[in-house]
Amino acid sequence: MIGNDLVDLQQALKDSNWQRKGYLDKIYTPLEKKTILQCGNSTQMVWTLWSMKEAVYKIHSRKTGLRNFAPTSLVCTHINLHGDTNSGIVCIDTIDYYTITKIRDSYIHTLAATSPLAVSTIREVIYEYPLPLLDYKSTNPKCVSHHGRYLALIY
Amino acid sequence: MNKEELINRLKPIVSNYTQEKEALENISEDTDFIKDLKINSANLVDVILDVEEEFDIIIDNESMEKMLTVGASIEVIEDKIDKK
Numbered sequence: 001m002i003g004n005d006l007v008d009l010q011q012a013l014k015d016s017n018w019q020r021k022g023y024l025d026k027i028y029t030p031l032e033k034k035t036i037l038q039c040g041n042s043t044q045m046v047w048t049l050w051s052m053k054e055a056v057y058k059i060h061s062r063k064t065g066l067r068n069f070a071p072t073s074l075v076c077t078h079i080n081l082h083g084d085t086n087s088g089i090v091c092i093d094t095i096d097y098y099t100i101t102k103i104r105d106s107y108i109h110t111l112a113a114t115s116p117l118a119v120s121t122i123r124e125v126i127y128e129y130p131l132p133l134l135d136y137k138s139t140n141p142k143c144v145s146h147h148g149r150y151l152a153l154i155y
Numbered sequence: 156m157n158k159e160e161l162i163n164r165l166k167p168i169v170s171n172y173t174q175e176k177e178a179l180e181n182i183s184e185d186t187d188f189i190k191d192l193k194i195n196s197a198n199l200v201d202v203i204l205d206v207e208e209e210f211d212i213i214i215d216n217e218s219m220e221k222m223l224t225v226g227a228s229i230e231v232i233e234d235k236i237d238k239k
Contacts, residue, residue: 016197022207026200026219050197069199070220147195 001063001142002122003112005054007047008148010106018046027053027071035079047108048086048101049076055112056090056097058143109145109152123155156236158184161229168205169225172198184226212236 018024024033024046032049039045053074060074061067078089086101090112098119101110109126113119127136129149136144141153166182173179173192188194194202203219206212206228212235214222222228 012197015195016201020201020204022204023200026203026216054196067223068220069196069223070216071200072216073220 001059001114002118002154003055003058003062003143004110004122004124004145004152004154005051005058005112006107006109006126006145006147006150006152007051008107008150009043009047011148012047013043018043029072029075032076035076044103044108048081048103048110049079051101051108051110052076052088052090052099052112055099055110055143055145056092059097059112059114060092060095107148107150111154125153125155127151127153156233158229161232162225164209165206165225165228165232168209169194169202171205172202182225184224184229186225188223188225206232210236212239 024036028036028049036042036045036049053071053076056074073092075091076088077091080087084103086103088099090097090099097112097114098116099110099112100119101108109124111119111122111124113122127150129151131151136153139153141155143154145152162182166179169188169192170179172194175192178186178191186192188199188202189196203214203222207214210232212232214231214235218231222231
């Protein structure tokens with residue numbers, strides 16, 4: 001199983017104020033919060049960790065058939081930021097999921113899978129709105145994420 | 156406070172984070188924040204923080220977990236008000 005999540009940074013800036021009192025504590029563990037606040041680019045780290053959690057939640061909730069809103073139960077570890085790519089593990093209910101996040105000026109896109117090999121072989125296609133005439137569902141993407149100006153499909 | 160009053164106080168909060176006017180007008184206990192109101196999950200946190208302020212309560216993570224629908228949120232709010 002694979003999952004993805006894209007954050008349009010312009011949209012996120014418009015919709016969310018992560019500096020709001022109490023905001024980080026509802027989403028992030030104390031250690032994640034520390035990583036965010038110590039990072040040179042905190043906004044980028046806020047949305048990197050968020051998209052990791054979201055991408056993994058999509059796999060985990062499909063697997064368990066359960067929906068909930070418990071972002072702090074998805075714990076990001078092994079954060080390893082190299083240039084514009086971040087790798088990391090997200091652990092939930094003692095299960096580890098592997099993620100790769102691509103950080104661009106205008107968006108952040110995380111790919112997630114149940115093994116390091118599976119995450120490295122995911123193929124991604126990102127479209128910008130307005131979309132070209134296409135029936136993307138007929139291409140059978142394994143997971144879809146849209147936010148703001150972008151649509152991200154993975155195979 | 157009865158359920159209807161609670162929904163009436165919840166409605167202006169969620170209206171800040173949804174574009175789905177029809178679903179908002181027909182808001183009921185069954186309304187799902189994400190499926191019906193299409194609230195972005197990052198904004199669900201804002202809904203929770205606004206609810207804490209509006210009702211002067213603290214919502215722990217365990218309670219927040221369930222707050223995906225209006226009905227579930229009302230149960231949490233009632234429970235927290237009772238325990239004040």
